[in-house]
Amino acid sequence: MNYTAASWGIKTQTHKKGTSKMVRNLDIKKLNIGLFIPCYIDQFYPQVGIATLELLQKIGLNVVYPMKQTCCGQPLANSGAEKEAIPVYQNFVRNFSEFDYIVSPSGSCVYHVRIHYDILEQADEVKKVRQNTYELCEFIIDVLGIDDLKIEYPHKVGIHQSCHGLRGLKLGRSSELVANPYSKVRKLLEKAKGIEIIRLNREDECCGFGGTFSVFEPEVSVKMGKDRVRDHQENDAEIITATDMSCLMHLEGIIRRQKWDIKVVHIAEILNSNNL
Amino acid sequence: MTGHSEKAGQFLKDEKRADWHDQTLWIVRQKRDKAAWSVSEWEGLREYASQIKDHVLSNLDDYLIQFEEKAVENGVNVHWASNAHEFNEIILHIVKANNAVKIVKSKSMLTEECGLNPFLEKNGLEVVDTDLGERIIQFRNEPPSHIVLPAIHLKKEEIGELFHEKLHTEKGASDPKYLTAAARVHLREKFLSADIAITGVNFAVADSGTVVVCTNEGNADMGVHAAPVQIHCMGIEKIIPRAEDLAVFTRLLARSATGQPITTYTSHYRKPKAGGQMHVVIVDNGRSKSLGREKYRNSLKCIRCGACMNTCPVYRSSGGHSYSYVIPGPVGSILAPGSDINKFNDLPFASSLCGSCTNVCPVKIDIHNLLYDWRQEIVERKLLPPVKMFFLKITGKVLSQSSFYNLSGKVARWALRNFPRKMVYHRINVWGWGRELPEVPKESFKQRYRKNSQKRRVRNEQR
Secondary structure: OOOOHHHOOOOOOOOOOOOOOOOOOOOHHHOEEEEOOOHHHHHHOHHHHHHHHHHHHHHOOEEEOOOOOOOOOHHHHHOOOHHHHHHHHHHHHHHHOOOOEEEEOOHHHHHHHHHHHHHOOOOHHHHHHHHHEEEHHHHHHHHOOOOOOOEEOOOEEEEOOOHHHHHHOOOEOOOOOOOOOOEHHHHHHOOOEOOEEOOOOOOOOOOOOOOOHHHHOHHHHHHHHHHHHHHHHHOOOOEEEEOOHHHHHHHHHHHHHHOOOOEEEEHHHHHOOEOO | OOOHHHHHHHHOOOHHHHHHHHHHHHHHHHHHHHHHHOOOOHHHHHHHHHHHHHHHHHOHHHHHHHHHHHHHHOOOEEEEEOOHHHHHHHHHHHHHHOOOOEEEEOOOHHHHHHOHHHHHHHOOOEEEEOOHHHHHHHHHOOOOOOOOOOOOOOOHHHHHHHHHHHHOOOOOOOOHHHHHHHHHHHHHHHHHHOOEEEEOOOEEEOOOOEEEEEEOOOHHHHHHHHOOEEEEEEEHHHEEOOHHHHHHHHHHHHHHHOOOOOOOEEEEEOOOOOOOEEEEEEEOOOHHHHHHOHHHHHHHHOOOOOHHHHHOHHHHHHOHHHOOOOOOHHHHHHHHHHHOOOOOOOHHHOOOOOOHHHHHOOOOOOHHHHHHHHHHHHHHOOOOOHHHHHHHHHHHHHHHOHHHHHHHHHHHHHHHHHOOHHHHOOOOOHHHHOOOOOOOOOOOHHHHHHHHHHHHHHHHHHO
């Protein structure tokens, strides 16, 4: 049996060795990249947006942040107000339709654009935006074909696998499925010098954020978050990282309330701590 | 909201107990994983099962008629009930026609759904649930908290106390073996004196008119073999075309439910015993309505394995009784609004939409998508509390225009930075009940980006 986390990251299903940017003939300098910074990152965690921007620029990409962007609309739609979100979706499409790729440091928002923008009339620009919106890690691995960012990160890190990225975008194999394990996030992290990626008791349990679930069901949400942090603590993590700052915002809120000694750091900030 | 959220809050007041509940069910999930990994073609099997169910649901009328024909040929009495009331009346009629007073019943979520026990008791009859877990909660006069493990919310010490009171076991005794033995003696008596045995149905095979019941305790068989009259109750969606399709489901069911390769007993009932009667009651009770709703028909594929409950972190942390529908957990939360969207409008929101339920489901119901869809329907019908509706409308306006959005962000951040803590963490701030808000930066990403690009422009111009 090889479904335990121990054998993670050996192979990914989609990309094998040799799929480098050279082989793919992708002239990254010619690519026009739109940077999508989700609303809560924009307002509360600008450093995550900056790390994403810097990282993409260091790789050599031409990145533009469209100034009139707001949000993907997920907070409304997950609360059931999909119809109210349509103008928000339209604003997103208006802002991003000119780009070759749209990259964002959030699996959840990307998942929302790809999957739930199906209620818009599927005009060419809508289809284009849905197809070309990528979560940061999957963009680096799947589009750019890079898996070593020359990072140095001498810390004990736990990877919290945000659900929409994991089960929605399939950034990794989720533990329920009888399939070969892989993880794109882990693939990028494990090459970091000095890093120790810790094993969790529950490799992909939800943190309990869930968007408006966090305030519709506050007690359950907080309880799930506490359990998630505790799993990292029990396994001696110094840092919890994830593709989604929303999960980390929730976990950080609990950590600070409980005065626990563990930190959250978004994956973009770790990936940006490199010598490219 | 007096719904799942509030009841879950109550459940979580005893955090230690909640941890125990969570861990107990997590162990079941782990057993399921192990069992699934023992079948290399597991994912293919799930797909196959899902397709069989799709096929059945698209041809349900034909298969039901075929089933009835075959069953009647076998000497079975087939009854049709369009709703819970008709169902209960049919059972009562059979009971009365046989001058019966003592009834034993093995597990059937359908009879829970239709409220059969209270109905029969009101009519002066004794109904004894013979599944051990079911008997425990029947003694306690409460609904099951899980569809496969109905008494999973109770600790063995509590069951010891209950049995001491009801079955006169030794005070303080909590050894599961001892308690089970006591229940066994008690239930033996009930089996031997029963006039009628009622069972649920896991699968009804159309081409042979057979009903199949899966149990671990053999209690369905005990009842059926001992009582002269047997009644099997099934929802219309329990049909499968052929016996060979059954093999697909028996391989999936117990592995998904408890991590066993197969249930201890898989009983096939086809015809009445010599001198006895066999009845099958086929119940709609809203199912054909669900079948007609294109979006939600997938929910009718459910084979009641309970895997979605065991894997659901919300279920594990909130307990089955915090869901007001007869079937708790993720699948219950998509079935409930189908039966009454007004009454159960809290349940589709009792999920973080993590999607784990969808991945464990042996018949591949996309549960988290259906939860999402029900949410849309609930808001469209204006069934959310007015405060929430208002909040959503405002948020929609703010997020659809960058100028509104920029301004609101600025104001909110200013307020969070300058208002006293007491105000920021007023009870109205639900986020703050158990969490700190993020430390608010002076500038948003957008503000910084704008400044930097202005600087760049100036620099470029100077060059």
